[in-house]
Amino acid sequence: MIARHLSRALTGALVMTGLLSMAPAATAAYPEKPITMIVAYGAGGSTDVTARMLAPFIEKYLGGGARIVVMNRAGAGGEIGFAAIADAPPDGYTIGFINTPNVITIPIERQARFNIDRIDPLVNVIDDPGIMTVHADSPFKTLEDLVKQAKANPNTVTVGSTGVGSDDHLAMLLLQRQAEVRFTHIPFPGSAENYRSMLGRHTQVCGQNLGEGLRGRSAGDAVRILGVMSKERWAMAPDLPTFKEQGYDITMVSMRGIGAPKGLPPDIRAKLIEAITRAAEDPEFQTKAKETFQPLRIVAPEPFAAELKQLDVAFRALWRENPWLK
Incomplete structure (x- = not known):
């Protein structure tokens, strides 16, 4: 009798082991690597x-x-x-x-x-939103100063961007069209390189984004922001006029x-x-x-x-x- 029960228990255990071996392996929880x-x-x-x-x-x-x-x-x-x-x-x-x-x-x-x-x-x-930034010792005090210089001297004002087709580049092209001027476009692989070029006075204007410009200004960099390409003045920088306020309907x-x-x-x-x-x-x-x-x-x-x-x-x-x- 005892042998019969042991046989049945052993058989059941083997069947269960077989079923478990046929079941799919548990999937590791995501993420299991970097x-x-x-x-x-x-x-x-x-x-x-x-x-x-x-x-x-x-x-x-x-x-x-x-x-x-x-x-x-x-x-x-x-x-x-x-x-x-x-x-x-x-x-x-x-x-x-x-x-x-x-x-x-x-x-x-x-x-x-x-x-x-x-x-x-x-x-x-x-x-x-986009902005245009110049060095603090730049003769461009306003967006209109920049436009006047480019109009009087086509292709002499250099404007840096983060590459062809970037928001900085497209904003520059829109300003060119609306102001009827011509800039010289200088593309960079990233915003840091673009910004450093302007700080080093290698390029005259840095097309960038508001966050970058405000971080630089807050850190004490010698820069001047000429305007912001938002529909309204930005809460983080209420002192900055929009491009539209200055006569150029550009939102970027x-x-x-x-x-x-x-x-x-x-x-x-x-x-x-x-x-x-x-x-x-x-x-x-x-x-x-x-x-x-x-x-x-x-x-x-x-x-x-x-x-x-x-x-x-x-x-x-x-x-x-x-x-x-x-």
């Missing part, structure tokens, strides 16, 4: 500052000992970095900042290594959000979106963003994607009317 966050511009620029400040908060909300490594992949106006995001395996271990207008304009102006349809916009974080804003390769597993995508959103909404991060003059505008995936599509339509129309790559 996540690469690509910045398509050089170290020290606005996007790099945002990325390095935001990354620890994303790690916090991903949990499980998550680690994010910020990697700068600068060059070609952002194309190298954007292509690296688009080309990465859609496994959640590569994300990166996507910047307008470059992420839209690069595939319009040339045969690029990526297009916006290959990148999944997750969450927008920053909305940074750089959205900076996080994207990933198309095709993420739905559960990983949802986890990333939640972690990025909570990170951007974290009071400590928001305080740091304010202290470093980063204009926040958190936009969820669907409206973020919709805005990118609208920009694509608008910039394609502008390209047909006035191609900016010559």
Whole structure:
């Protein structure tokens, strides 16, 4: 009798062992290795500052000992970095900042290594209006001083940007058109290089974003901001007149959000979106963003994607009317 019960118990144990061996192995919890966050511009620029400040908060909300490594992949106006995001395996271990207008304009102006349809916009974080900055000892006290000099001496005023088709470059072209002047465009691989060139008096004007300019001014850099390309004066800098106030109807804003390769597993995508959103909404991060003059505008995936599509339509129309790559 005892032998019969032992036999049955042993048989049951063997059957259970067989069933367990046939079951799929448990999937490791995401993330189980470091996540690469690509910045398509050089170290020290606005996007790099945002990325390095935001990354620890994303790690916090991903949990499980998550680690994010910020990697700068600068060059070609952002194309190298954007292509690296688009080309990465859609496994959640590569994300990166996507910047307008470059992420839209690069595939319009040339045969690029990526297009916006290959990148999944997750969450927008920053909305940074354009400005034009000069050295404090520049003869240009106002935007009109700059225009008068360019009108009297075509192609002699140098304006730096973060690359062909960047918001800085397009803003310069719009000012050229409206003021009927000609500048000499000097493209740089990133905003830090552009800014340093102006500080070193190698270029006369730095086309940049408000956050960069205010950080420099706050740090005591010898600079003067000629105007801001927002619809209204910015709360962080109420002393700065808009371009429109000065007679030039130019609005140019750089959205900076996080994207990933198309095709993420739905559960990983949802986890990333939640972690990025909570990170951007974290009071400590928001305080740091304010202290470093980063204009926040958190936009969820669907409206973020919709805005990118609208920009694509608008910039394609502008390209047909006035191609900016010559």
